[in-house]
Amino acid sequence: MELSETLPLGELAAAFAALPVFPLFDTAYFIVSVLYLKYEPGAVEMSRKSPFASWLCAMLHCFGSYILADLLLGEAPIGYFSNNSSVMLATAVWYLIFFCPMNLFYKCVSFLPMKLIFVAMKEVVRVRKIAAGVHHAHHLYHHGWFVMMATGWVKGSGVALMSNFEQLLRGVWKPETNEILHMSFPTKASLYGTVLFTLQQTHWLPISEANLIFFFTMFMIVCKVFMTATHSHASPFAPVENLICPVLFGSLSSGHPSHHHDHHGASHEVSHPPPPPAKSKEELNEGTRKRKAKKAE
Amino acid sequence: MELSETLPLGELAAAFAALPVFPLFDTAYFIVSVLYLKYEPGAVEMSRKSPFASWLCAMLHCFGSYILADLLLGEAPIGYFSNNSSVMLATAVWYLIFFCPMNLFYKCVSFLPMKLIFVAMKEVVRVRKIAAGVHHAHHLYHHGWFVMMATGWVKGSGVALMSNFEQLLRGVWKPETNEILHMSFPTKASLYGTVLFTLQQTHWLPISEANLIFFFTMFMIVCKVFMTATHSHASPFAPVENLICPVLFGSLSSGHPSHHHDHHGASHEVSHPPPPPAKSKEELNEGTRKRKAKKAE
Amino acid sequence: MELSETLPLGELAAAFAALPVFPLFDTAYFIVSVLYLKYEPGAVEMSRKSPFASWLCAMLHCFGSYILADLLLGEAPIGYFSNNSSVMLATAVWYLIFFCPMNLFYKCVSFLPMKLIFVAMKEVVRVRKIAAGVHHAHHLYHHGWFVMMATGWVKGSGVALMSNFEQLLRGVWKPETNEILHMSFPTKASLYGTVLFTLQQTHWLPISEANLIFFFTMFMIVCKVFMTATHSHASPFAPVENLICPVLFGSLSSGHPSHHHDHHGASHEVSHPPPPPAKSKEELNEGTRKRKAKKAE
Numbered sequence A, B, C: 001m002e003l004s005e006t007l008p009l010g011e012l013a014a015a016f017a018a019l020p021v022f023p024l025f026d027t028a029y030f031i032v033s034v035l036y037l038k039y040e041p042g043a044v045e046m047s048r049k050s051p052f053a054s055w056l057c058a059m060l061h062c063f064g065s066y067i068l069a070d071l072l073l074g075e076a077p078i079g080y081f082s083n084n085s086s087v088m089l090a091t092a093v094w095y096l097i098f099f100c101p102m103n104l105f106y107k108c109v110s111f112l113p114m115k116l117i118f119v120a121m122k123e124v125v126r127v128r129k130i131a132a133g134v135h136h137a138h139h140l141y142h143h144g145w146f147v148m149m150a151t152g153w154v155k156g157s158g159v160a161l162m163s164n165f166e167q168l169l170r171g172v173w174k175p176e177t178n179e180i181l182h183m184s185f186p187t188k189a190s191l192y193g194t195v196l197f198t199l200q201q202t203h204w205l206p207i208s209e210a211n212l213i214f215f216f217t218m219f220m221i222v223c224k225v226f227m228t229a230t231h232s233h234a235s236p237f238a239p240v241e242n243l244i245c246p247v248l249f250g251s252l253s254s255g256h257p258s259h260h261h262d263h264h265g266a267s268h269e270v271s272h273p274p275p276p277p278a279k280s281k282e283e284l285n286e287g288t289r290k291r292k293a294k295k296a297e
Helices: A008-018 A024-039 A043-049 A051-072 A084-099 A101-109 A112-140 A145-169 A185-201 A209-230 A238-249 A281-296 B008-018 B024-039 B043-049 B051-072 B084-099 B101-109 B112-140 B145-169 B185-201 B209-230 B238-249 B281-296 C008-018 C024-039 C043-049 C051-072 C084-099 C101-109 C112-140 C145-169 C185-201 C209-230 C238-249 C281-296
Strands: none
Touching (some): A008 A209, A024 A043, A024 A101, A024 A112, A043 A051, A051 A084, A051 A145, A051 B238, A084 A101, A084 B145, A101 A112, A112 A145, A112 A185, A145 C084, A185 A209, A238 C051, B008 B209, B024 B043, B024 B051, B024 B084, B024 B101, B024 B112, B043 B051, B051 B084, B051 B145, B084 B101, B101 B112, B112 B145, B112 B185, B145 B185, B185 B209, C008 C209, C024 C043, C024 C084, C024 C101, C024 C112, C043 C051, C043 C084, C051 C084, C051 C112, C051 C145, C084 C101, C101 C112, C112 C185, C145 C185
16 A cells, blocks of 8 residues: 555545546547547548548547557457447537538637647546556456557557558558657657556556556646647657667667678668658648648738 | 238248358359459459469458458458358359450350349348348447448448558559548448448338348349449439538538638648549449440450 | 388477477577568668667567467457567567667677578478467368468468568558569468468378478478578579469460450559569568678778
């Protein structure tokens, strides 16, 4: 029994971890997810020309985490869709965001103060999903650390990890980048989070699950609300990563001179077109939005 | 007990629904499926250079519905291939269509009256598959309406829904379109059919399964035989859709003026290359065939 | 009881088939797999910029066979990752090959005599995996011949069969070719091997499993060591295939004159860009390596 449980904070954390996510927090998750779908170039046009494809994309955005986790664990990827009420709620959110007369619903939910509340609520759901994913995988594979971490990660990242294929459904194909090669903040945070939750589940991290959920959720809320409000893309992990990664993973110029490898065939010099820019999808969309804002003025 | 069951029509429908599909109707399904594979540009050349890849494509065309349904429901995608007789029958059809001396088999089965019979028999199998898919999903998820509809849909549509990846196997990649973005008639009809069968399974539609199978099959046979005989691509659903869709899903010019969104980032203006043409794969192949016919004269 | 079992060869084969593959042979498998990953253009750069993506690619290379077999059989694709020791061993091999100071580990393992030993040991693991795959599928589907052959094949071929998607993870997309359209030697040998093991499992081939493992492994070792040492890509199957395939699968010029099909729509003339060259991925990398060797001189 950890010390923190005797403090009121422990009770707050326990109450927080026991909050039901359906329907309020889930609705916020769906709203933010479908908003990001609407921001994608061509999404509104697709909703008019191919409403079914638009709906399916929205379902991938809302339930991608469950689909991916089920795929990993060999369960039915469509299993979560047996929750009719969740699917109908997500469908209603999609319909209102894309087809509400005068675009009223969209204007309401994208009003910045409202949007920030929904963004915060989405992070509550995200962290819960990571914890549930690690817990579920632990139940199936008691000592499968990598399985637990992978399941928690896909539950937290959701549709982002299948972005290439979600884009393919919309008729867009960008193979030069993907969410694993260039991680956006939510994906990277989910990765670090799943490691923490796995360490907690396997008793290597001496903290209760409720406390970890509470603190990690607070961290995610602060970061995401700040990043959304300021349109910033600076990763809070960058300072630590810039210290550790050069030590662990070296740099291109050290230790692997290209000419030494020619005889043994290490074709590691970049002989194909320059690598994709380091910008993540968020940064690219941000640039597009700013240019359109300037154009409209 | 519905009224129609007391009529001889009910007995006819019941006998029709009980007809065994193996081996005759299944053979017709395989013949039409492999014929459509042969029509694809480069398919004959691939059969000479990479016969194994050609055989695998043919198996995807013949058994794609089972593979997709099993993938959705978390069952072994390769499970249906344990039916050795079906696989060997499909293999024999593939071999005869691609490699029969003097191309005799192909000439026989593509003789229009014969082809129309096979097309009609294929529709019998398609509708049976939709019904079986909905039934199987209902058995696993008693109240999973969306699961039932999805399973019936993929059983009816078959390889069309994985066309991008079936093309990839042949070394062709066309990401700008897919069967969900631009639905061909069989895919759309399977979608509507699976909704009907799900409503019937959940007792919302007061009709027996046998009657629904009979009537929907007759509808599909009439449409497909007419479309194949006349090389027409006019969808029988178009009149109804053109009434309902503008009401439900609006149009690009109404209610979502682009300039209102610039400040909030709805990048829905098409900022990337023009959307793909609305032609489905069937129409593109039709155009190619007509041009080649003219060239040969 | 076959005659060969009374000879010492039978005992040798039995002892050979009972050799534990973990950790020595598995380590060799991981070393050769990650070496081939390092040879890919851009792989070293990716390891510096996106170490996590590099690690994930290495895991696909090391465990691709298990992932594919589990996908086919409807089991959890991530199931094998519950073997923490295997995953940590593969991770250590990846780290040493990509990040060892002065590139020492890479220089040691790619020293040709060492590399040939590892290549031979990798073939031991490959053949064991084929046998285990056929055995496992036989356990699930007693008479599913095609299922057994498919499972053995993917166990033997491993990541090669998902090369398009492994490349996609690295930001590379080459849809014009794939391992099924243009089979490399290991993939083709695994295909022939899985047929032999399936025939043995179903008692159509009168040889014990241990003897078949022994003889097929010797064949694979001889071929792969020779091909690696001489940088040759001549397939040992070519003489037999060049006799049988023209008989079974004809040639482009015989029996299917293009103009006969124009009226019925067989668009089999190549109307899209010329087909991909017949070179497999191995041959393309070989050419790249030789050009770089010349450049360095």
